[in-house]
Amino acid sequence: MMYLQHITEIDKHDDQVVIPALRRNLLNASDKLIALEPAMPGVYFDAPDIELNYDVAIVCMSGGKDSLVALKRLLDMGFPASKIEMWHHLVDGNEGSSLMDWAFIDDYCVKFSEAVGIPLYFSWLKHGFEGEMLKSDSKSHSHFIQTPEGLMELSRNSAKAGTRLKFPQQAASLQTRWCSSALKIDVGRRGITSQNRFIGKRVLFVTGERREESGNRARYNQLEPHAGDTLRKSKSPRKPRHIDAWRPVLHYSEEQVWQTLADWRLVAPVPYRLGWSRSSCQSCIFNGERIWATIGQYFPEKLKAITDYERQFNTTISRKGLTVSERAAIASPINIEDEPALMQATKREYTLPIFLPEGESWKMPAGAFGQEVSGAS
Ligand code: SF4
CATH class of the missing domain: 3.40.50 (Rossmann fold)
Structure with a gap:
């Protein structure tokens, strides 16, 4: 209590x-x-x-x-x-x-x-x-x-x-x-x-x-x-x-990090499965253009919420003065192929496995070793 x-x-x-x-x-x-x-x-x-x-x-x-x-x-x-x-x-x-x-x-x-x-x-x-x-x-x-x-x-x-x-x-x-x-x-x-x-x-x-x-x-x-x-x-x-x-x-x-998770049989967390190279805030201020484009494609309400605040404050996250929507428009989104991870992404309750079920083999997620900028440094 x-x-x-x-x-x-x-x-x-x-x-x-x-x-x-x-x-x-x-x-x-x-x-x-x-x-x-x-x-x-x-x-x-x-x-x-x-x-x-x-x-x-x-x-x-x-x-x-x-x-x-x-x-x-x-x-x-x-x-x-x-x-x-x-x-x-x-x-x-x-x-x-x-x-x-x-x-x-x-x-x-x-x-x-x-x-x-x-x-x-x-x-x-x-x-x-x-x-x-x-x-x-x-x-x-x-x-x-x-x-x-x-x-x-x-x-x-x-x-x-x-x-x-x-x-x-x-x-x-x-x-x-x-x-x-x-x-x-x-x-x-x-x-x-x-x-x-x-x-x-x-x-x-x-x-x-x-x-x-x-x-x-x-x-x-x-x-x-x-x-x-x-x-x-x-x-x-x-x-x-x-x-x-x-x-x-x-x-x-x-490489050592992914190897450790594979040996542990821990399923890669959802953000990496979607193509993010880092798992931090979904709308992290450090996100690059391609991540904003991906958010705009699959989670448009998230992109709109950040853009609305940038306009309200008259100050963008980017020092170049572009809103995240404008930055999203100049990149192509990641093509997310992992359907279960995409379904999970918008739900508050986590229902996917944490550890790999018996007999399944571990998969390197799409975002591993990625160059897309996402997350704090
Ligand atoms: S720097 Fe950290 S706390 Fe700030 S938006 Fe990015 S992940 Fe979130």
Whole structure:
């Protein structure tokens, strides 16, 4: 059963101290070249294998191939499934918006969680991407965090009022590309700082980025203290928490990723079966022309919703000033041949198999090794 809990003191500290500090760290980090000489204890540029002496591992589960393989690697290294939990951030929130994400992705994560027997917790910014984008001289919405004890609402009353009224910009900087920080990073960090069950514990926070994906990700550290860690920030923290952020597949090639999923007999997630090379928001701001053309062909209401907002804001996602509809018109759509995946794409309930049924052979999806630009980098 779920219950709501307001933690105003934590909220105040988070909004005034922790989130601004996290943003500063992230913004600075994106400007740095390779961190060959770690500036802080516990920071390692390369750490493909680590000692797994943790009380709990939190795996950020987007439902895309890299987060699935990150979980598999943790299991293959012998970390007990009973100490793992998965967190999935609802990009569109949980209040009815469906502007950005795939309809089925939340239920896919639920069905995957049931299939592997590892608990899943949702967390989100109230009203999601759309609500944050429509902020007009207004304050940030609450965070919601599912926990083993129930649902917490963490208000943002002490945050400053602000205005967005435009899409995040296509940049490495998380200040202009605000969706990643506002909808995922901040929410995940608050999930840690708001739960007393992590105090006095060693926690491993696992994400699935890979260096191969972009020049920006090539510069990531593989192991470092998470923003919610207190032990390496202070000699005697009030709430001692050892939280390491680890990227177990940072060094993986795409080939290794698909091979891992094939060996696991995990059916390729639907976006790849449709031809997307990345599984992130369906209407990701980084989508290229061909993906917008494909969205226009098969999911026209999605293309229209984004175009309408670009016109309303008088600011397009593209720096060239073309709306996504105009960009869609200059490319040819992918010819989607995977009918079951296409049928699934518009449904909220995920009904396709998670793992391959006995006797069926694994298929490389159409989007594997694709060049079509889709998803954040
Ligand atoms: S997938 Fe794209 S649109 Fe969605 S949060 Fe990430 S960068 Fe933003």
